[in-house]
Ligand code: SF4
């Protein structure tokens with residue numbers, strides 16, 4: 001008997017007075033939890049298969065279902081948690097590495113929740129964002145050190161390529177294969193309507209999405225799946241993925257079962273073959289090597305597109321970012337250790353990397369100290385949960401933020417953390433046609449537009465409250481933040497004063 005059969009994590013409670021045996025829950029559940037018992041004529045549940053995605057609960061027409069955390073836990077104590085016991089039992093049975101999805105769920109400090117935002121009063125009055133202009137546009141890319149104009153005021157300085165966003169929020173990289181084509185289409189449509197960008201991730205770009213070129217960031221990862229000249233020119237910017245917050249130092253692995261049909265065609269690999277991205281790029285062992293790839297990509301795209309280098313937040317991130325800024329990259333994307341993923345080794349996800357708040361603050365400070373902050377823009381991600389997190393990130397030095405998990409939640413994700421199983425009941429992290437069809441890209445796009453529009457309204461209110469009227473004026477403006485409940489070292493790294501100071 002497997003450990004999940006011994007100790008199912010969830011208990012499914014069916015109100016027999018309400019249940020009409022309509023079997024909708026059975027049809028909605030791709031994990032095979034529900035079935036009609038022919039002998040008793042009643043619905044029964046195999047709770048060992050339940051991942052608590054809430055699909056059956058949401059679709060039960062009589063609200064007969066409830067899923068609760070099971071009380072049948074193994075005997076645990078302060079040192080040996082039930083999860084630790086289960087995982088050891090699992091590995092003793094399989095001999096394999098534990099796999100998980102979504103972000104690090106451990107109880108590390110969330111620094112966003114220990115930072116408070118300033119508001120103006122009296123001498124520096126607040127600004128009413130409904131009645132006065134408020135600039136939320138951002139330009140990502142290198143900023144020139146000086147600007148020259150003709151006598152008539154015309155610009156003569158050659159500006160480096162930049163991406164213009166109407167608001168400081170982008171959709172982070174999620175590959176076609178790890179999520180469905182419908183998810184990509186929803187992201188592409190929403191990004192276009194919002195005036196921002198979505199990111200292909202490392203799985204190439206489905207040919208039907210090429211028309212969204214102005215709102216697409218195409219990614220080049222170590223596996224180089226789906227990378228060709230047409231692809232490189234199908235986006236507004238090119239992102240080199242050196243690392244990912246959920247699994248720093250680890251490559252990617254999309255199992256062969258997900259490499260089917262258009263996923264295989266788009267990735268340019270045979271159906272059924274595992275898509276393995278090596279941990280390192282096999283042609284990059286130094287900043288000089290990275291520089292060569294940066295310039296190869298600039299060459300391939302006619303020096304018309306900014307190049308992003310994405311790295312995971314790790315201990316020496318400030319030194320790494322300094323090197324990247326000097327490699328010719330235009331934008332650095334930093335991904336914190338709470339960032340989501342379709343699949344990662346559990347131990348790596350939960351123990352490697354550092355919080356994005358600390359990484360961002362140290363990178364911004366280092367680039368300013370070295371006088372090279374203007375040579376790159378900073379985009380950060382790794383569990384931005386609300387407009388407040390975004391505002392705090394910008395005050396700590398980000399030019400814009402990537403949102404991934406929040407975007408998936410807007411699309412219907414219930415954070416069941418089983419993306420790696422490929423049977424997402426909400427039609428997101430799956431390639432099964434019957435499940436993919438559950439997500440309508442048009443409706444999904446609208447929900448994404450609603451979410452980001454709402455956040456942008458809130459960001460404008462934050463800005464007005466602080467008495468400033470542009471994202472640029474907030475970027476790196478740490479005087480707008482105060483820490484609460486933080487120790488000296490944390491305040492020093494964050495570069496903020498304690499509340500009351
Ligand atoms: S969906 Fe609800 S009413 Fe229908 S069989 Fe399942 S529990 Fe019963």
Ligand code: SF4
Pocket residue numbers: 053101102408412413414415416417418419420423424425426427428429
């Ligand atoms: S994307 Fe799907 S499988 Fe992954 S956590 Fe969300 S609901 Fe679960």
